[in-house]
Amino acid sequence: MELDFSVLWKFTDALALGLWTTARLTLLCIVLGTAIGFLVGLARTSESRLLRVATATYVEFFRGTPVLIQLFWIFFCLPLILGVELSNFASGAIALTLYMGAITSETFRSSLRAVGREQMDACVALGLPRRVQVANVILPQAVLRAAPTLLSNCISLFKESALVSAVGMADLMFIGQNISNNTARPVEVLTAVALIYFVIAFPLTRAVTLIERRMLKKLAA
């Protein structure tokens, strides 16, 4: 078959619009999801058993099921339960925020645990009160340690966001599929869509590697 990538030039505006929707959705869910993830990560180390069980259930549920079904559940079921209409964007944002919260909470939890026993000994030997131990020693190290994995989580979310096309939200993937169907040029259009995702995600994964190396070196002291 003949490939003709020039067909794409007519649709640059539409693709840009789709990318803009993808970007907005991803950024919003990164901010909200990371905040939830941080709180849930803390709650999972809490003294309260109820809090631990509740947050563990949330995390395991969202990590143990396909994101697609989470999305469908929020999209089809939440409006029935709440009795209000939800826009496509709102459903997508809720589902992806909850997903992001679950995966980042694991990141925060393991980085909190990685702050070693010896650091705690040093805190005691210096007479630091609990509040200072948490605020000045544990949290800053946990956040530094979490940084590369958090960036990976953001990349995952960016990729998973393409699922919202399945519930009709006009993101990059949805618009790409529409163009592909209308022009009957799936190879050109879908390849272009894949390349757009790649061009954004690839440099970020390189950045993760670099940051990881620097953090590990710094925290190795």
Next chain:
Amino acid sequence: MDYSLDIGAVTRNLGPLFEGLLVTVELTVAANLIGIVAGFGVALLVLARNPVLRLPAMLFVEFFRCTPAIVQVVWFFYCVPMLFNVFLDPITMGVLALGLNLTAFNAEAYRANIQAVPGEHRDAGIALGLSPAQRVLHIILPQALRASVPVLLTNGIGTFQQSALVAIVGVQDLMYQGKLLATETYRPIETFTVVALFYLAISFPVSQFVGWMERRRGIAAR
């Protein structure tokens, strides 16, 4: 809410859901077979000194890791028949799409673990007079493969979850049957919840097992 739960709508229709689950499990197992074997081959290519072998393998891995799985699946279903003029049944297509995706992720796991074998072990192998092939076979690989098992399992269960994507291109897996049932019965809450629990019932034990394995390794490494 003006919606009364009727779990019977789902329990009366478990048959199709189980059929879907069977397809999902088939897809997962077949994709994992591809991923575990081909992933190792690709990892060796990525580590090759010869750039003619290395660069295409790296590109393959990075491309699959840096694009959404749904884009890969849709691309595969639409473009492979057009480009190569081959027409396979949807399940085979699904297996190939998921298998290639998993191959890329597993290759990365193998590569990382091969490179994580300490240089001292290679030195010790040289000091003991082992040939390069013997060093790879008897020192590097056994350690790297064992270290890779938890990640391979995690990736494998990830593919189990990702396999829901093939419902979008019409493969009649668990997700597909669930969506069909939800539409036919107008019972989305019950149906999607049960379908989600199906997925969870398989993912959760595996992820717990991986966690247990990693904790045990952590203790052994101390």
Next chain:
Amino acid sequence: MNANAEGQALVRIADLHKSYGPAIKVLRGLDIEMKPGERVVVIGPSGGGKSTLLRVVMGLEEIQGGSVSFAGRPYISVQGGKTQIDTEVRKKIGMVFQHYTLFPHLSVMQNLTLAPCKVNGESRAKATERGRAILARFGLEAKTDAYPSQLSGGQKQRVAIARALMLDPQLMLFDEVTSALDPELVAEVEAVILQLAAQGMPMMMVTHDMWFARNVASRVIFCAGGVVVEDGPPEQVLGNPREDRTREFIERVFHIKG
């Protein structure tokens, strides 16, 4: 008891019992009395409870029995099976660990000023000024703004000592502070400890370096099996021990016997 009385013990450890679980008894009724100005070096076979002893004195460990007093004030005791620690007294004691335990996300100066500012409410400017003086004394003025990962092991350990000194401790504990160092870096850390010793800083230390022990100690305690086996001046314990177990240990360490 009067804390200022002549001959008053600085640290009094009485009948100390410490175990990890029911099976592993590390300290079995240990008694030590340390006078002001003394520099006590604790030696002994590994697993003999030396490091645990220091960690108990710092208040890092739960104990099962006995008590520890500082300048006449009991600050570690067991009540109803729980270890009670008076943190006000504990603040007078500083400790340096084998693995530096600097805070990797803070610069050298921030490591020094964290505790004075947060615990004692000292102003940042004043703490920084004191920190500079201590760093200068230890030959580290060029490293003020460096991060721990940019320092050598010897430099890290000197910073760790400086950090502990920022709280004006009345007793310093050194737990195998040169064991993790490359041999050529040991001397610079030992020099700093000798400098403190010359200024009369009371200290209790665990070390495997018998030559250093002899140089710095005013008193050597040989600990084995969780009790004090021998206790005396360095010339005696290291040079001419009275107890057979001490002699065996010393001979093995100094390779006197094949």
